[in-house]
Every structure is written in structure tokens, then in C-alpha cells.
Amino acid sequence: MRATLMYCAGDVRIENVADETIVNPTDALIRVTRACICGSDLWPYKELAPVDRGRRMGHEAIGVVEAVGKDVRRVKRGDVVVMPFAYSDGTCEFCHEGLQTSCVHGGFFGVGDVGGAQAEALRVPLADGTLYPLPVREDDALMPSLLTLSDVMGTGHHAAIAARVRRGRTAAVIGDGAVGLCGVIAAKRLGAERIIVLGRHPDRIALARDFGATDVASERGDAAVARVRELTGGHGAHSVLECVGSEQAMATAMAIARPGGAVGRVGVPHYEATPASRAAFYSNVTVSGGPAPVRAYVGELLPDILEGRIQPGRVFDRVVGLDGVPDGYRAMNERKALKVMVKP
Ligand SMILES: [Zn+2]
Numbered sequence: 001m002r003a004t005l006m007y008c009a010g011d012v013r014i015e016n017v018a019d020e021t022i023v024n025p026t027d028a029l030i031r032v033t034r035a036c037i038c039g040s041d042l043w044p045y046k047e048l049a050p051v052d053r054g055r056r057m058g059h060e061a062i063g064v065v066e067a068v069g070k071d072v073r074r075v076k077r078g079d080v081v082v083m084p085f086a087y088s089d090g091t092c093e094f095c096h097e098g099l100q101t102s103c104v105h106g107g108f109f110g111v112g113d114v115g116g117a118q119a120e121a122l123r124v125p126l127a128d129g130t131l132y133p134l135p136v137r138e139d140d141a142l143m144p145s146l147l148t149l150s151d152v153m154g155t156g157h158h159a160a161i162a163a164r165v166r167r168g169r170t171a172a173v174i175g176d177g178a179v180g181l182c183g184v185i186a187a188k189r190l191g192a193e194r195i196i197v198l199g200r201h202p203d204r205i206a207l208a209r210d211f212g213a214t215d216v217a218s219e220r221g222d223a224a225v226a227r228v229r230e231l232t233g234g235h236g237a238h239s240v241l242e243c244v245g246s247e248q249a250m251a252t253a254m255a256i257a258r259p260g261g262a263v264g265r266v267g268v269p270h271y272e273a274t275p276a277s278r279a280a281f282y283s284n285v286t287v288s289g290g291p292a293p294v295r296a297y298v299g300e301l302l303p304d305i306l307e308g309r310i311q312p313g314r315v316f317d318r319v320v321g322l323d324g325v326p327d328g329y330r331a332m333n334e335r336k337a338l339k340v341m342v343k344p
Pocket of ligand 1 (some may be wrong): 088089090091092093094095096102103104106229299
């Protein structure tokens with residue numbers, strides 16, 4: 001079968017690899033019908049030091065179950081399933097608490113001996129806890145939006161939850177990538193009255209407005225902070241969704257949070273110490289967030305997609321086959337594509 005491998009920064013190849021097979025009795029094997037390239041895939045695309053054996057890429061997928069191990073009960077051959085970016089058993093204490101990304105038996109796709117989703121097929125560990133069967137056919141028109149349940153829509157929702165978005169209040173969203181845009185959808189869905197998006201790319205800002213953003217701050221750094229304060233009567237936003245992960249983005253997030261407000265961070269942090277920690281202390285700002293337990297959110301978000309209330313699939317602006325994946329990375333890295341869907 002064919003799969004995507006990354007050998008070092010900027011070096012993404014499509015190669016023939018050994019077919020995926022059932023290894024453990026709790027595994028399922030899926031034929032990948034949709035995958036995508038994630039903003040977080042761009043970090044290794046910029047930084048990965050050379051590796052001998054290429055790293056398997058991709059952690060977002062919808063697929064059709066081809067086979068299951070003998071202990072799998074909840075999914076069966078032929079099911080159309082969405083795959084969260086982390087696998088989880090669904091039975092441990094953290095899974096019961098809705099924090100599947102801390103599952104004691106869980107892990108992430110594309111790490112260790114677990115493959116990546118930018119491929120023709122994938123072995124899914126702990127299939128009963130991980131996969132969520134969808135009530136649609138594999139060619140359903142809602143596929144782009146359903147695919148976002150594997151990561152970006154659930155991650156944007158997690159940012160909104162961590163930032164304590166409440167009805168009638170103000171939310172600020174840092175980042176106009178796919179997660180930030182889904183964060184706008186999530187903030188609107190949870191009732192935020194004003195939604196300020198911090199970003200500059202005209203097409204993405206237009207989409208953010210379609211999704212419910214009421215104001216835009218396209219300045220950078222201190223000027224962006226001043227702009228948000230001006231928009232919020234000088235106090236800042238109740239909720240700040242930090243959807244980038246850079247130190248600058250986090251510093252901005254802390255600076256625009258209103259006293260007593262909350263910062264929900266979902267961008268993978270590329271800093272060790274949290275910026276502006278002292279100022280946040282004196283403002284009683286809560287800092288929360290982490291890898292989104294998207295598996296916990298599928299059941300809540302799915303009806304809104306099936307019934308057309310939200311359309312997060314609009315973040316996809318390019319579709320490629322596996323052969324087009326290396327170009328897809330390049331386009332996203334150069335910000336020529338917002339999010340690339342892969343149809344293996
Ligand atoms: Zn668990």
C-alpha cells in the first residue's frame with residue numbers, strides 16, 4: 001500500500017510500504033477514504049531533523065472498516081467511521097472523564113509503530129474506544145465537515161470550552177488557520193455575543209466572518225493588543241482561544257484576556273515558560289487547554305453537522321490524491337492553501 005513519509009524538513013514522499021494488518025485483537029483496519037494535512041504537520045515540515053526511516057504522517061481520517069480483531073465489539077466491517085487524532089480505550093478513568101487524550105492505554109497516530117492517516121489504509125488500535133461510526137455513506141456530501149470531527153472542529157471546540165465561552169460574552173480567537181476558524185464556529189455555537197478574530201489573511205477573515213466573527217484585529221503584537229482592548233472598552237475579552245502555539249501568540253492571548261477571564265490554548269506550544277505569567281496572576285486569568293479529547297466531542301458536534309447548523313468543512317480549500325500530498329504540504333506551508341483534504 002502507499003503512504004506518506006517525511007524524511008526531514010521539507011522532504012515529504014509517497015512510498016510503497018508493507019500493508020497494514022490487524023496486530024492486536026482490539027485493532028480495526030480501515031481503508032482511508034478521506035484524510036487531511038494538519039497545521040501541526042507543518043511543525044515537522046519546518047523543523048524535522050533527518051531520519052533514516054521516514055516518519056508516517058497524518059492523524060485525521062474517515063474510513064471504511066475492512067477488518068476487526070476478535071475482541072472488537074462496537075465497530076464492524078463496512079462501517080463508515082471517523083478517527084480522532086488520538087486512540088483511546090474508552091474504558092479507563094480518564095476516558096470516563098472525557099479526557100481521551102490522557103487515556104492510560106492511548107497514544108497518537110503516526111507515533112511509534114502506529115501508522116499515519118495520509119495513506120491508503122491504517123491499523124487503528126483500541127478500535128472500540130477510538131472509532132465513531134457515522135450514519136452516512138462513504139461518499140456523503142457532508143464528508144468535509146464530518147472529517148473535521150477528527151481534529152480541527154473538536155480542537156476549536158476544546159479551545160472554546162477551555163476559554164470558558166459563555167452566552168452573551170466576548171471571545172477573542174488568535175489564529176486564522178483551520179483550528180482558529182473552527183474556534184470561531186465553536187464560540188458562536190456556545191453563544192458568544194462578540195467574537196474578535198486576530199488574523200490577517202483576507203480569505204480567512206472573510207470565512208471567519210461567515211462563521212460568526214463580529215470584529216477583526218489584523219494588527220500584530222502590541223498593536224493587536226491595543227486594538228482588542230479598544231474593542232472591549234479597555235478591559236479585554238472574557239475568553240481567549242489561542243489556536244497557534246507560538247510564544248508571541250500566547251503573549252498576545254495573555255495580554256488581551258480580561259481580569260477574571262480565561263485563555264484556552266490548543267496550539268501545540270513552542271515555548272517552555274508561559275509568557276506574561278505574573279500579569280495573568282494579578283488579573284486572575286485562568287490558563288487552560290491542551291490536546292483536545294476530540295473523541296469526547298463527536299457525539300455533541302455531529303448533529304449540528306448532520307442538520308446543517310455548522311459547516312466546518314468550508315475550511316478545506318484544496319483536495320488532492322496521495323500523489324498531491326507533497327504539494328499540499330508546500331501549499332499549506334506557504335499559506336497558499338488553508339487546509340488540504342486528501343482522497344487516497
Ligand atoms: Zn482510556
